[in-house]
Structures are given as C-alpha cells and as structure tokens.
Amino acid sequence: MIATNLQAHILIVDDDEDDYLITSDLIRSIPSSGFTINWCYSYKEALEQMKSRANDIYFIDYRLGAKTGLDLLKEAIVSGCEEPVILLTGKGNHTVDMEAMRVGAMDYLIKGELNEEKLERSIRYALERSASVKALRANERKYRNMFERSKDMVFTANQDGGFNDVNNATTDLLGYTKEELMQINIYDLFIQKREEERFRYLITERREVNDLEAEISTKQGDHRICIISASLERGNVNKDYMQGIVHDITNLKKAEKATLQIEKLAATGRLVRTLAHEVRNPLNNINLSVEHLREETANNENGSTYLEIIQRNSNRIGALITELLNSSRPAEMKMETHVLQSIMDESILDAIDRLTLQRIKLEIKYPDTPVIVTVDKEKLKLAFSNILINATEAINHKQGRISVVINYTPDPSIVISDNGCGISEENISRLFEPYFTSKRNGMGLGLASTLNIIQSNKGAIDVKSTLNVGTSFIITFPKNQDVIVL
Numbered sequence: 001m002i003a004t005n006l007q008a009h010i011l012i013v014d015d016d017e018d019d020y021l022i023t024s025d026l027i028r029s030i031p032s033s034g035f036t037i038n039w040c041y042s043y044k045e046a047l048e049q050m051k052s053r054a055n056d057i058y059f060i061d062y063r064l065g066a067k068t069g070l071d072l073l074k075e076a077i078v079s080g081c082e083e084p085v086i087l088l089t090g091k092g093n094h095t096v097d098m099e100a101m102r103v104g105a106m107d108y109l110i111k112g113e114l115n116e117e118k119l120e121r122s123i124r125y126a127l128e129r130s131a132s133v134k135a136l137r138a139n140e141r142k143y144r145n146m147f148e149r150s151k152d153m154v155f156t157a158n159q160d161g162g163f164n165d166v167n168n169a170t171t172d173l174l175g176y177t178k179e180e181l182m183q184i185n186i187y188d189l190f191i192q193k194r195e196e197e198r199f200r201y202l203i204t205e206r207r208e209v210n211d212l213e214a215e216i217s218t219k220q221g222d223h224r225i226c227i228i229s230a231s232l233e234r235g236n237v238n239k240d241y242m243q244g245i246v247h248d249i250t251n252l253k254k255a256e257k258a259t260l261q262i263e264k265l266a267a268t269g270r271l272v273r274t275l276a277h278e279v280r281n282p283l284n285n286i287n288l289s290v291e292h293l294r295e296e297t298a299n300n301e302n303g304s305t306y307l308e309i310i311q312r313n314s315n316r317i318g319a320l321i322t323e324l325l326n327s328s329r330p331a332e333m334k335m336e337t338h339v340l341q342s343i344m345d346e347s348i349l350d351a352i353d354r355l356t357l358q359r360i361k362l363e364i365k366y367p368d369t370p371v372i373v374t375v376d377k378e379k380l381k382l383a384f385s386n387i388l389i390n391a392t393e394a395i396n397h398k399q400g401r402i403s404v405v406i407n408y409t410p411d412p413s414i415v416i417s418d419n420g421c422g423i424s425e426e427n428i429s430r431l432f433e434p435y436f437t438s439k440r441n442g443m444g445l446g447l448a449s450t451l452n453i454i455q456s457n458k459g460a461i462d463v464k465s466t467l468n469v470g471t472s473f474i475i476t477f478p479k480n481q482d483v484i485v486l
C-alpha cells in the first residue's frame with residue numbers, strides 16, 4: 001500500500017527532456033503527495049543548486065554528457081550538500097550500483113523499472129534516512145564542538161590505553177602534540193605506581209573509573225594533580241575502547257594548601273600571643289625581684305653571681321618570646337622595586353661562608369633579562385637565606401650541590417635545589433608548621449618565618465623532595481602589576 005502525505009522539493013538532473021517528463025509524471029502521480037518538481041539539464045547549474053541546498057531531494061541521471069552523475073554527487077558532497085540523492089540509470093550495472101552506495105547515494109534506480117510504488121518507497125526511505133543522518137551529524141557537530149572546546153582534557157583510547165583522539169586541552173595540559181600523544185599510552189602519564197595500578201584495576205575489572213585523584217607528568221616533567229574519570233565502552237566493531245576526562249586541580253590544591261598554612265599560622269599566632277602574655281607577667285615579676293635582691297646583696301659576691309644567672313636566663317626567655325611573636329605575626333612590609341637576581345645574589349653572599357666550609361658546589365642560572373619585583377628586600381633576603389641554610393644542613397656527603405635558578409615564564413620564580421637527604425612525604429606536609437623540626441637543636445621557626453615572609457610579599461612557595469635524592473623549593477610570584485619583566 002502506498003503511503004501518503006509526502007512533501008518535498010525535488011530537483012531532477014537529466015540532460016534528456018523526455019526522460020525528465022516521464023520521471024516527473026510518475027512522481028506527480030503518487031497519491032496524496034505534495035511535490036514541487038524542478039528540472040536541470042546542466043551539470044554546472046545542478047552543482048550550484050546542490051551547493052545552495054535549495055531542494056529536499058535530487059534525482060540524478062548517471063549519464064550527464066562528459067561527466068557522470070557520480071562525479072556530480074562527489075563534488076556536491078565535498079561542497080557540503082547533505083540532501084539525499086537517488087541515482088537514475090538506463091540499465092542496471094552492479095559495479096555502478098555499489099559505487100553509488102559507497103559514494104553516498106541513497107538509492108540506485110533503473111528508469112525502465114520505475115513505477116509509482118517504487119518511486120514513493122524510494123523517496124520516503126531517502127527522506128527518512130536523510131533526516132536521521134542530519135540529526136546524527138548535528139549531534140556529532142555538537143558533541144565534537146563540546147569535545148574540542150572543553151577546558152578539561154578529554155580523550156578516547158584503545159582498551160590497552162593507547163590514545164586514539166584527544167582535544168586541544170589535552171595538548172595544552174600535557175605539552176605534547178596530538179601526533180606525539182598517538183605514540184604514547186595513558187598509563188605512561190601516571191607518576192605514582194599505586195595510582196596507575198588502581199586505574200588499571202578499575203578500568204579492567206569494573207570498566208569504570210570515577211573521580212580518581214592522581215598525579216600525572218607533562219612532557220616538560222611538571223607534576224599536575226588531576227581528577228580522572230573514564231569508562232570502557234563497546235565500539236561498533238564489537239571491540240572495547242576507553243573514553244575519559246581529566247580535570248586539572250593543581251592550582252586548587254595549591255590554593256587549599258596555602259589557605260591551610262595561613263590558618264595554621266593564624267591559630268599558632270593566637271596560641272603564642274596567649275602564652276607570651278601569660279609568661280611575661282611572671283617574668284616581669286622575676287626581673288623586678290632580681291633588681292631588689294641585687295640591691296640587698298650588693299656586698300655578697302656569691303649572691304650577685306646567682307642573680308646574674310637568673311637575669312641572663314630571664315632575658316633569654318624574653319628574647320625567645322619576642323622571636324615567637326615575630327614568627328607568628330604578619331611582617332610589616334617595606335615594599336620597593338628591586339631586581340630579583342640582585343636580591344638572590346645578596347642572599348647567597350650571606351650564606352657563602354657555610355657553603356665554602358662544607359665545600360658545596362653552587363650552580364647559578366639566571367635569565368639575561370632583569371626580573372623586576374616589588375617586595376621587601378631585606379625580609380625576602382632573610383627568607384632566601386633560611387632556605388639556603390636548610391639546604392646546606394641537609395647535605396651530609398662530600399659531593400654537595402645547590403642550584404639556584406630564576407625563571408620568568410610562565411610566572412616569575414626562583415627554584416633552590418639541593419642533593420641532600422631529602423624530606424619524607426609525611427614531613428613535607430608539616431614543613432612550614434611553627435615548632436616542627438627534625439634538627440636536634442632546632443626550634444622549627446625558620447621555615448615558618450620564611451613562609452610568612454613569602455606570603456607577605458604576595459608570593460607562593462612549594463616543595464618537592466625525594467628521600468636520599470634531594471629537595472627543591474619553588475618560590476613563585478604572580479604575573480601582575482607587582483611583577484614586571486623588563
């Protein structure tokens with residue numbers, strides 16, 4: 001039974017007017033249909049109409065003079081034509097039929113076998129399939145656009161982890177070109193073995209990874225903390241493939257860490273001020289009492305000696321309290337413009353005696369361009385000196401080496417590295433806590449004071465360390481009006 005209510009603008013491309021009239025009459029005779037039929041006998045004009053996409057469906061004769069209907073179909077598709085094409089021919093040819101389907105024709109009909117029912121069925125099928133294809137292409141463009149414009153790393157890979165496709169954010173995050181990424185594996189990016197094994201287990205056994213926090217490496221060797229989600233899907237050829245998204249949270253983690261450090265310093269500061277107040281009151285009474293006793297025992301040499309001991313220790317306690325208060329309160333800053341290389345040179349000069357005595361090799365790498373910063377020079381020198389002294393004390397072998405590198409891209413920074421004993425992962429998280437120290441006679445205030453100074457200068461500090469390999473302190477300044485590269 002013939003369907004009804006078909007509506008479409010049809011263009012018949014045929015260089016034989018008689019064939020056009022026969023085909024158009026058959027189409028018009030389809031019951032309850034509303035077709036608008038136009039004719040075109042020129043290859044060039046037909047191509048222009050197909051480019052303009054003015055019609056809903058095209059009937060194209062295979063023979064069009066010097067060229068063929070297949071040539072027209074190929075050119076039209078390259079030019080962006082998405083409307084369905086039905087190829088017409090005077091006699092059947094299996095090779096032409098197969099080639100027409102491969103190129104993109106919706107159907108292949110023999111003119112001598114045409115009738116109303118066959119034409120109706122072919123038109124209906126072509127329009128329905130065209131609508132489905134257009135919807136699929138629209139969705140493909142939409143999701144491809146989302147894929148390409150996503151700020152997160154989005155990828156597809158084979159079931160073994162080899163990359164198949166990546167978006168631009170992936171190349172931006174990892175520093176590899178798309179061609180380079182096609183030669184590596186998702187598992188190659190993991191830094192921690194346990195995180196790689198966890199990802200392998202989840203994707204293999206459960207076929208899904210949800211919000212796995214892991215550290216991955218870039219081409220430049222930088223470490224990025226990311227949230228990874230991925231799944232194993234079944235492809236069209238009945239073969240599994242992996243798809244995933246990677247969200248970079250490195251800056252968020254740094255901000256959380258900095259906030260936590262500030263909160264720790266603030267809490268410690270409140271505690272120190274309370275203790276200082278409680279200790280200084282009885283300490284003042286002790287000092288007053290010593291002054292009175294000194295007058296009464298002026299002629300007693302032994303008594304005077306003991307009073308001097310009490311006085312010295314009282315003064316020492318007072319100095320310690322002052323030092324504790326200074327390390328916990330925000331430093332008063334004297335912000336001026338200086339060359340970062342010069343500040344570092346003066347800091348090295350303050351620590352040069354220690355370096356020389358321990359025969360530590362010093363490596364310095366500065367950019368040729370002066371990096372101008374607005375900071376409190378003296379306090380920043382103290383912070384750099386604290387780091388250099390810590391690096392010196394961490395080296396307990398004869399091949400000691402400390403390197404100082406200044407960079408101004410992507411952000412102005414100083415990297416101070418040593419090849420000392422390193423710091424355990426557990427201790428790194430507590431490194432800037434006041435009173436935390438691994439030194440026998442240390443007070444644990446040097447790095448706490450350093451952090452306070454760096455933050456007061458609008459900088460950030462990060463530490464990377466490996467036991468028995470060494471430690472790097474990375475001090476970074478924001479790229480804004482306070483930091484200028486000349």
